[in-house]
Amino acid sequence: MSDYDLRERLAGARAGGMPAETTEQLDREFLATEPKPVGRVSAWHDEADVVIVGYGGAGVCAALEAARSGADVLALERAGGGGGTTAMSTAHIYMGGGTRVQKAVGLEDTTEDMFNFIMASSDDPDEEKVRLFCDESVDHFDWLVEQGVPFKDSIYPERTPEQPNDDCLLWSGNEKAHPFRELAKPSARGHKVKNQAEGGPILFRILAEHAEKAGVRLQCDTRVLNLVVRAEDGRVCGVVVRQDQEERYIRARRGVILCAGGFVMNREMLRNHIPSMLEENVSPVGNMYDDGAGIRMGMSARGTAIHMDEYFVTVVWYPPSSLTKGILVNEYGQRFINEDSYHGRCAEHAKRQGRAFLIADNEIFGYPESGLELIATEDSIADLEAALNLPTQTLQNTVAVYNANAEKGEDPVFHKHADWIKPLDSPPYAAIECSYGIAPYLTFTLGGLRTRVGGEVVTEDDQDVPGLYAAGRNACGIPRSSWGYCSGTSVADATFFGRITGRSAAANEPWS
Ligand SMILES: Cc1cc2nc3c(=O)[nH]c(=O)nc-3n(C[C@H](O)[C@H](O)[C@H](O)COP(=O)(O)OP(=O)(O)OC[C@H]3O[C@@H](n4cnc5c(N)ncnc54)[C@H](O)[C@@H]3O)c2cc1C
Incomplete structure (x- = not known):
């Protein structure tokens, strides 16, 4: 289907007063089905050396450094103001x-x-x-x-x-x-x-004030729909936007930088790439425009997306930190991770099990601050095993082995650090629900466009897409696994590579 057919359907949908979600669905199909050939742009409504798509953490850093490198910079933001998920974050x-x-x-x-x-x-x-x-x-x-x-x-x-x-x-x-x-x-x-x-609002406000002083022009309520490319060599020349209910064309002399965030709010993309994220009780964290538009635009111009099945996931089972001295077990009563691992790493390993429970004794027990459910308390491990419907002797054996080693301050099975080891021998015993699909999990996406270190988007055969750059969660950067994720790597990556990418695009040769 061509973009013209889709546009007609969209116009019809709006005129006919179709429900918003139907229009949104058609928008998604329209978005980035194929880039707009520059020959079909009759007039440019605006232009800049560097055009930034999305004004969150990566966008503001890219804009600031591009402007400080001497470029005329125009930032386009779909929401009524900048900030995106970065401004919602802890920072x-x-x-x-x-x-x-x-x-x-x-x-x-x-x-x-x-x-x-x-x-x-x-x-x-x-x-x-x-x-x-x-x-x-x-x-x-x-x-x-x-x-x-x-x-x-x-x-x-x-x-x-x-x-x-x-x-x-x-x-x-x-x-x-x-x-x-x-x-x-x-x-x-x-x-x-x-x-x-949270530190996110402060971080974004400070950077945005500098960008404004450096001359960055910001247009909000401006949704970038598509890229404009030159047919001969695929050079990205500008973008198509919707502003004031009108479709407009904005020329980018030196480059377009895609900084429009991840795709955790796009159920269709999740279905294709990470269907497990559509399970019950898994909440997407991000802003409502995390719909993968930037990634799809990049792909429409021959960019390659990588690690699209990677994500951050967590179930927040501590504090209290004393619960780290408990053990995480699966539906066979077996441990599956050293419990002193980061909560996201524990969550990824719990997700791979059928069920997951945190077992604690009276000495270390405290209600998880996140509100995870206490599902059983019993006076013996045997009774707890029965209450959880675990096969007989499984949890009892696990705790017996764990306790025997814990007496020596050791965990030869999963190598939990000695600081977090103590025998579970103080009744009553408790089980806290940590199962994926039952306990509340949180997630956002980590896959994105493959870029060079300077932010240049590359094709499957490792060629640069001329004039196209990406940063933040539009690119696949430093964080790229749930089992190894650390808090802070996403904002660090977005701000660090946003800056570098801004400088690269500002130094690119202009097209004519
Ligand atoms: C509650 C919460 C806490 C977090 N805490 C941390 C933390 O402490 N440390 C950490 O590293 N990570 C944290 N994260 C994750 C992190 O905030 C994000 O992954 C990161 O900020 C993404 O930055 P970005 O620049 O790629 O995207 P964003 O900051 O989301 O910016 C993207 C911008 O693009 C705009 N946009 C989208 N589509 C379009 C379009 N078509 N046209 C124009 N504009 C568009 C959006 O409106 C948005 O403003 C947290 C996330 C959440 C939800």
């Missing part, structure tokens, strides 16, 4: 190698340890990107500070997904857990922007 930013805050709290870290750790956190890391991200991590921290982004010289020492105050550093991943602690010397690298609550 943990994963940085290390010896930042001011790490040094102030007496933490040692090296670029090499950070590099080894991130390389170990995915099956298919992009080594060139990881190398640059780590080598320039301290510079990225200093740059954020220069812009005025506040970070307190403090660490929140407790094991928690999110500090309840304005402390900066958090052990925000798997650094101290097996097998990572053997591969790289652990250090805390999750830097939260200073605020009692």
Whole structure:
């Protein structure tokens, strides 16, 4: 079906007063089915050297650096204001190698340890990107500070997904857990922007103020629908937008940067790439425009999307941190992970089981702050096993083996750190529901366009798509596995590579 047929159906749908979701469905089909040939653009409504699609974390950083490199920059944002998911986030930013805050709290870290750790956190890391991200991590921290982004010289020492105050550093991943602690010397690298609550709004406001001062023009309520390309060589020349109920064309002299976020709100894309995310009780986290439009536009211009089946997932089962001394077991009463792993890593492993329960004794028990359900309490492990309908002797055997080793402060099976080991021998015993599809899980997507280290979008046969760039969750960057995800890697990747991509696009040769 051509874009013209679809446009007709859309016009008919609107005129006929079809329900909004039907129009939205047609919009999705229309979006990026094929790029618009530049020869069919009769007139440009506006133009700039660099056009940014989406004004969240990656978009504002790309815009700011492109403008500071001397480019005329136009940012297009679908919502009524910028910020996107970045402005909703906690704003943990994963940085290390010896930042001011790490040094102030007496933490040692090296670029090499950070590099080894991130390389170990995915099956298919992009080594060139990881190398640059780590080598320039301290510079990225200093740059954020220069812009005025506040970070307190403090660490929140407790094991928690999110500090309840304005402390900066958090052990925000798997650094101290097996097998990572053997591969790289652990250090805390999750830097939260200073605020009692989420830091995202502060981070975005500060960066957006600088972008405005640098001359970035921002047009909100502007939905980018499609790319405009030159037929001969596929050069991206501009974008098609909907503004004031009209379709308009905006020329990009040097490049278009796709920064429109992930696709967790697009059920059709989830069905195609990560159908397990459509299970009951799995909530997408992100802004409502995380519909994958940027990724699809990039693909329509011959870009390749990679790791589209990768995601972040979590079930928040601590704090209280004492629950880490419990054990996570499946429907056969068997452990499946070292419980001192990051909550997202535990969640990914729990997701792979049929059922998952956290078992605690009276000494370590506390109701999970997230409200996970306590489903059984019994005076013996045998009774708890029966209450959970586990095969006879399974949980009893698991606890017997666990306790025998715990007496020696050891966990030879899953290598939980000694700090979190104690025998489960203080009745009554409790089981907390952690099963995927039953307990509340949260998710967002990590797959996106394959880009070079400078943000250039590449085709399946490894050619640059001329004039096209991507950053943030429109690109597949540093975070690319649920089992190795660490809090802070998404905003760090979006802001770091957003900046680099802005500079690359500003330096690109203009087309005529
Ligand atoms: C509650 C919450 C907490 C989080 N906390 C953290 C954290 O602490 N650390 C961390 O690393 N990650 C965190 N994340 C994830 C992280 O915030 C996001 O993955 C990241 O900010 C995405 O940045 P981005 O620049 O790619 O996208 P965004 O910041 O979402 O920006 C994309 C922008 O594009 C716009 N857009 C979309 N489609 C179009 C279109 N067709 N035309 C024009 N504009 C369009 C959107 O409206 C949006 O403004 C959190 C997420 C949530 C929901």
